[in-house]
Amino acid sequence: MIQKAGIWFASTLTIIIILSGVTVYLFIQKQNQAEKIKFLLEERNYFLLENASTTNKLESANLTIITLTEQINYLNEETSRLNNKIADNDLELNREKNKNEEFAGKIKKISGTIEVLDKLSKTDEELLAKYSKTYFLNENFIPMKVSKIDEKYILAGKKDQYFHGDAIKFLIDMIEEASKDGIDLKIISAYRSFEEQADLKGQFSQIYGTGANTFSADQGYSEHQLGTTVDITDKATAGTYTSFENTEAFVWLQDNAHRFGFILSYPKNNNFYIYEPWHWRFIGRDLAKDLNRNKVSFQDWDQRKIDEYLVKIFD
Numbered sequence: 001m002i003q004k005a006g007i008w009f010a011s012t013l014t015i016i017i018i019l020s021g022v023t024v025y026l027f028i029q030k031q032n033q034a035e036k037i038k039f040l041l042e043e044r045n046y047f048l049l050e051n052a053s054t055t056n057k058l059e060s061a062n063l064t065i066i067t068l069t070e071q072i073n074y075l076n077e078e079t080s081r082l083n084n085k086i087a088d089n090d091l092e093l094n095r096e097k098n099k100n101e102e103f104a105g106k107i108k109k110i111s112g113t114i115e116v117l118d119k120l121s122k123t124d125e126e127l128l129a130k131y132s133k134t135y136f137l138n139e140n141f142i143p144m145k146v147s148k149i150d151e152k153y154i155l156a157g158k159k160d161q162y163f164h165g166d167a168i169k170f171l172i173d174m175i176e177e178a179s180k181d182g183i184d185l186k187i188i189s190a191y192r193s194f195e196e197q198a199d200l201k202g203q204f205s206q207i208y209g210t211g212a213n214t215f216s217a218d219q220g221y222s223e224h225q226l227g228t229t230v231d232i233t234d235k236a237t238a239g240t241y242t243s244f245e246n247t248e249a250f251v252w253l254q255d256n257a258h259r260f261g262f263i264l265s266y267p268k269n270n271n272f273y274i275y276e277p278w279h280w281r282f283i284g285r286d287l288a289k290d291l292n293r294n295k296v297s298f299q300d301w302d303q304r305k306i307d308e309y310l311v312k313i314f315d
């Protein structure tokens with residue numbers, strides 16, 4: 001009996017111990033499970049929070065992108081507006097520039113015209129007029145300025161001579177140039193006033209009668225009154241003789257006088273006066289050269305064509 005009771009007791013105890021062990025094990029297991037769940041929950045919360053924050057960040061980033069896009073669009077519009085304005089300003093500038101250039105051109109043209117008018121106002125238009133028995137100089141005409149010719153250029157025995165102040169340098173240049181070529185040109189007569197011409201005509205008329213008309217212009221008809229006309233001879237001829245045409249001096253003048261602006265007023269077979277190989281008139285270098293080049297005489301050209309040379313007669 002006692003033995004049976006002992007076995008039962010031992011069995012029960014063993015069962016109890018085993019059950020307790022299992023219980024303890026299960027309890028521990030349960031505890032661990034709970035811990036794990038708690039950890040996982042914490043983990044989940046953390047991720048949820050993290051997710052929420054990321055979402056916020058994304059939303060905020062999206063907002064920023066939208067704002068920046070708007071700003072970029074605004075700047076693009078502003079840039080294009082400024083570009084248009086710049087283009088407008090360029091147009092305006094070009095227009096202004098063109099206006100200024102046009103204005104400068106006008107000023108230049110006006111000052112050119114003024115210069116020409118000023119030059120012409122200081123030039124006797126009579127200096128290029130063609131004189132004949134039907135068109136003659138006014139008796140009151142006096143050159144704007146006359147200068148005394150150095151006596152070394154005057155034929156010995158002749159009185160003081162005067163020449164147009166703006167043309168005298170061309171006369172002296174011509175005589176000096178001839179001298180270099182061994183030609184000794186001498187002046188017999190240059191500027192003659194209306195009164196002097198009248199006196200001279202009177203003297204000729206007393207000697208030659210009406211025949212004087214063919215070789216001495218009536219007072220007022222003479223080119224000598226212009227101040228730009230000169231009678232030239234050489235020492236050997238020493239006067240206004242037709243024989244002057246046979247001298248080297250005359251040949252030299254025919255070949256070179258145009259270079260200094262001088263022409264022979266009354267060539268052979270002219271319709272106005274007898275042939276006067278000694279009588280040379282200054283008409284400016286440009287006109288004299290052009291006549292020479294075209295092989296025409298001063299009388300042959302139209303007066304309007306000749307007048308175009310007046311502005312540069314002393315150039």
Ligand SMILES: [Zn+2]
Nearest residue numbers: 224230231279
């Ligand atoms: Zn003369």
